[in-house]
Amino acid sequence: MTTGHHQETDTTLIASMERGGVRPELQQEILRLAKFHTYPAPGILIGAFMVDYALELLGAKNTEKLYGVCETPKCVPDALQTMAYITTGNNRLKIIPIGKFAITVNRASEDATTDAIRVYLDLGKLKKYTTIDAWYAHSPAYDKKTMTALLQDEIFSAGRKILSYEKVQIKVTPKKKWKSVTCPRCGETVPDYMIEGDHCGACGSMMYYERIS
Numbered sequence: 698m699t700t701g702h703h704q705e706t707d708t709t710l711i712a713s714m715e716r717g718g719v720r721p722e723l724q725q726e727i728l729r730l731a732k733f734h735t736y737p738a739p740g741i742l743i744g745a746f747m748v749d750y751a752l753e754l755l756g757a758k759n760t761e762k763l764y765g766v767c768e769t770p771k772c773v774p775d776a777l778q779t780m781a782y783i784t785t786g787n788n789r790l791k792i793i794p795i796g797k798f799a800i801t802v803n804r805a806s807e808d809a810t811t812d813a814i815r816v817y818l819d820l821g822k823l824k825k826y827t828t829i830d831a832w833y834a835h836s837p838a839y840d841k842k843t844m845t846a847l848l849q850d851e852i853f854s855a856g857r858k859i860l861s862y863e864k865v866q867i868k869v870t871p872k873k874k875w876k877s878v879t880c881p882r883c884g885e886t887v888p889d890y891m892i893e894g895d896h897c898g899a900c901g902s903m904m905y906y907e908r909i910s
């Protein structure tokens with residue numbers, strides 16, 4: 698384990714968070730998140746403020762059973778996973794790859810729909826934060842080699858000031874009843890609702906490997 702490297706990253710990150718006035722508990726969460734993600738990518742730092750804000754607006758603690766949707770597969774899902782324990786593995790995180798820095802968070806519900814909070818990166822509010830704006834737009838004005846520290850400082854001083862939220866209603870996905878079926882092509886089993894016609898996904902549209910022997 699590269700402890701030295703982590704310590705150096707932590708020290709730099711903590712100094713930047715201190716300059717931005719990030720509160721101590723959130724600093725700890727961000728350090729944990731950065732470790733999980735393997736480095737303090739700008740996207741997870743913004744994601745941390747998104748999740749923190751969403752939980753506060755929902756009046757929820759991360760010890761509750763919560764559900765989330767993330768509108769990008771990049772960075773932000775890790776903030777939901779480490780800070781709110783909304784994970785792909787516990788099936789409470791849905792990633793819909795729309796390509797926006799936005800999340801919704803809601804509580805468990807027996808109803809067909811439920812109230813949720815959607816927190817999103819507000820492009821209008823970004824105008825005052827030129828480095829974040831350039832980075833998010835993937836503009837050549839952002840130079841990763843020289844501007845990473847500046848970007849980090851800007852993210853921490855902005856905090857949730859670059860975010861907006863709205864109350865929304867989302868559909869609750871009912872638990873699926875299923876049975877196991879055997880794919881006639883590969884002989885392996887899958888849940889019946891995942892069969893594509895007469896074969897499994899790996900023998901069809903989700904084929905991603907070829908057998909070597």
Ligand SMILES: [Zn+2]
Pocket residue numbers: 880881882883884885896897898899900
């Ligand atoms: Zn198959």
